[in-house]
Amino acid sequence: MLTTQRKQVILSRLHRDGQVVAKALSEEFGLSEDTIRRDLRELAAEGHLQRVHGGALPASPATGDFVQRQAINPADKSSIARRAAWMVQPGQVVILDGGTTCVCVARELPLSLAATVVTHSPSVAVELMNHPHIEVILIGGRLFKHSMVSVGAATIQAIADIRADFYFMGVTGVHADAGLSTGDLEEALVKRAFAARAAEVVVLASREKINAASPFVIGPATMATTVVVERDTPASATNDLAALGIGIVRT
Amino acid sequence: MLTTQRKQVILSRLHRDGQVVAKALSEEFGLSEDTIRRDLRELAAEGHLQRVHGGALPASPATGDFVQRQAINPADKSSIARRAAWMVQPGQVVILDGGTTCVCVARELPLSLAATVVTHSPSVAVELMNHPHIEVILIGGRLFKHSMVSVGAATIQAIADIRADFYFMGVTGVHADAGLSTGDLEEALVKRAFAARAAEVVVLASREKINAASPFVIGPATMATTVVVERDTPASATNDLAALGIGIVRT
DNA sequence: GCGTATCGTGCAGTTGCGTGCAATGTCAAT
DNA sequence: ATTGACATTGCACGCAACTGCACGATACGC
Known part of the structure; x- marks a missing residue:
């Protein structure tokens, strides 16, 4: 699996579940957590997600919480x-x-x-x-x-x-x-x-x-x-x- | 569950019910009250809520409306x-x-x-x-x-x-x-x-x-x-x- | 005033994080 | 075929964050 593909999958997971956990991803891909963390860091630097302890959350406005999204630009x-x-x-x-x-x-x-x-x-x-x-x-x-x-x-x-x-x-x-x-x-x-x-x-x-x-x-x-x-x-x-x-x- | 998410949930609970109780939160999350109190303290330091004995109240004076309060005491x-x-x-x-x-x-x-x-x-x-x-x-x-x-x-x-x-x-x-x-x-x-x-x-x-x-x-x-x-x-x-x-x- | 519940702090164990480094693989130029 | 630049990955180490427990202090209800 190519690195770019992996990042795409991480983003889609994030979109689907509203969160991703570094450890879970490393097990899923069969890679070390280091690699996953590197991916997360880079995706965060590109603004695609928000890095938090233990994993990552969706980037800014479309926060995982549906209720909060509802309050945006009513x-x-x-x-x-x-x-x-x-x-x-x-x-x-x-x-x-x-x-x-x-x-x-x-x-x-x-x-x-x-x-x-x-x-x-x-x-x-x-x-x-x-x-x-x-x-x-x-x-x-x-x-x-x-x-x-x-x-x-x-x-x-x-x-x-x-x-x-x-x-x-x-x-x-x-x-x-x-x-x-x-x-x-x-x-x-x-x-x-x-x-x-x-x-x-x-x-x-x-x-x-x-x-x-x-x-x-x-x-x-x-x-x-x-x-x-x-x-x-x-x-x-x-x-x-x-x-x-x-x-x-x-x- | 990620720490950041937990704080989000605490805030949404606070918004929904107009109050949160430390002990109840600790049972709900399956964590010690210490951890919850730490979260509450940090959220209070960021100005997101007002710390009180036993739990926390919304920072803004706007307390939950009547419907929400009604939902507190079932x-x-x-x-x-x-x-x-x-x-x-x-x-x-x-x-x-x-x-x-x-x-x-x-x-x-x-x-x-x-x-x-x-x-x-x-x-x-x-x-x-x-x-x-x-x-x-x-x-x-x-x-x-x-x-x-x-x-x-x-x-x-x-x-x-x-x-x-x-x-x-x-x-x-x-x-x-x-x-x-x-x-x-x-x-x-x-x-x-x-x-x-x-x-x-x-x-x-x-x-x-x-x-x-x-x-x-x-x-x-x-x-x-x-x-x-x-x-x-x-x-x-x-x-x-x-x-x-x-x-x-x-x- | 007193018992109980709650709070804050210090401490230790665990987990996650970031950096530096080495190993491996890829690709292109020589 | 060889070599070197580069990307990718895993490992080691020190550091930071998170969590639970213990202890003394404080606030609340009676």
């Missing part, structure tokens, strides 16, 4: 979320992805709205508890802690039973060439499965996601029917997407 | 929940029911515990977010808002794939003749399905549930292996159950 996220929530008409069936942005969408749905929401995120389900007229379908599976969504074979199977009007998809990268991408393979597969079951796929892309790419590809950019971006996003950033026939909605 | 429920949480051994697979009592059980599970928790309650899933070594399996289905649990055919099907060591069941009635019962038919069916997939069924019965009966029957009282009751429950109230060979555990 204004930005909720403007996109509010715009997305407006798209839902009474009686429709919509799929709500996991992630902090989609929790905001749930929060922005009118209390009087009568609709059906399908989600694989317990956080979204809890958020919808107080919406009396929204029927919630919870998709089960193995819970991926970092993003608080269920993933895996059971999740994919359950998704096959659904047919929805909208799928509100959260991503970490939208790029005309690289397509829609996210930081975890299992999550990418679930998103792909959801996209196949919805008439319209709406991608929620806050500023830093546009023209970015993450390790795992969900599908081509044209998988998205619409991309919701913030009002002040420059047209130059969205022209490539619009040229593919993807609708661009500004908040 | 002394009744948490005594039963704590006793139940003690029964879980590392490596086991346990099913956690919905309901407020089972959310308390999730909260009382040690942070260091490595186990698998199966639940059909998004609230329980969210509560377990901060337990780094607990694998959560979420059972999906149609969400029954009143109890915040998934129910229905999809739920029953998903349960069939599970085999667990324990099932911690919440009920609204335990009666030697009338059996175990609850207030909703769909919920009763789900509880019955869970009970069939666990080696031991542990019923959590706060005082008012004992010798009570609700409209929908889950099964005979002997479906329960053990019933956990509060310490001061009179023997006269549990004799009928004990006569059926059901274990009675007092907190």
Whole structure:
């Protein structure tokens, strides 16, 4: 295994589990802890993670704690979320992805709205508890802690039973060439499965996601029917997407 | 668990409950009180909290709101929940029911515990977010808002794939003749399905549930292996159950 | 005022960390 | 084929961090 590959794996572990332990990694790779520590130090120097005694934690804003991430830039996220929530008409069936942005969408749905929401995120389900007229379908599976969504074979199977009007998809990268991408393979597969079951796929892309790419590809950019971006996003950033026939909605 | 993470968790506990108690934290983390006090001292030195005798309070004057304070004193429920949480051994697979009592059980599970928790309650899933070594399996289905649990055919099907060591069941009635019962038919069916997939069924019965009966029957009282009751429950109230060979555990 | 719980400090054992150095492997130029 | 520059890795050593225990001091409840 090449050193570069090893570092990639360390980063993906960090993203998946929200933490890595030096000793555990050394056993997993069959290398000395010295080598692992060297890797961690270098990754920390590049700003990819935060070094702590015993291992490492994710770098700055996206701290392992989902609750803390939720508190980041609530204004930005909720403007996109509010715009997305407006798209839902009474009686429709919509799929709500996991992630902090989609929790905001749930929060922005009118209390009087009568609709059906399908989600694989317990956080979204809890958020919808107080919406009396929204029927919630919870998709089960193995819970991926970092993003608080269920993933895996059971999740994919359950998704096959659904047919929805909208799928509100959260991503970490939208790029005309690289397509829609996210930081975890299992999550990418679930998103792909959801996209196949919805008439319209709406991608929620806050500023830093546009023209970015993450390790795992969900599908081509044209998988998205619409991309919701913030009002002040420059047209130059969205022209490539619009040229593919993807609708661009500004908040 | 890394030291840095532990401090993060302490701060989030502080934010959630409006207070932390050194002794409780030491038990939760499985560490000596010395270590916890050291953490608290360091966090206080960094200005993240205010040290007081017995524990710590938030640094900012903004104490937790009413809802959060209300959650502090569920002394009744948490005594039963704590006793139940003690029964879980590392490596086991346990099913956690919905309901407020089972959310308390999730909260009382040690942070260091490595186990698998199966639940059909998004609230329980969210509560377990901060337990780094607990694998959560979420059972999906149609969400029954009143109890915040998934129910229905999809739920029953998903349960069939599970085999667990324990099932911690919440009920609204335990009666030697009338059996175990609850207030909703769909919920009763789900509880019955869970009970069939666990080696031991542990019923959590706060005082008012004992010798009570609700409209929908889950099964005979002997479906329960053990019933956990509060310490001061009179023997006269549990004799009928004990006569059926059901274990009675007092907190 | 007194008993108990909690606190702070010093100490020791364990674990993790960083640096320097040597061994090995790779690659390119000679 | 040989040589030298370079990267990668493991090992040894000293140092720092973490943790638990013991002891005396302090605060709290009755």
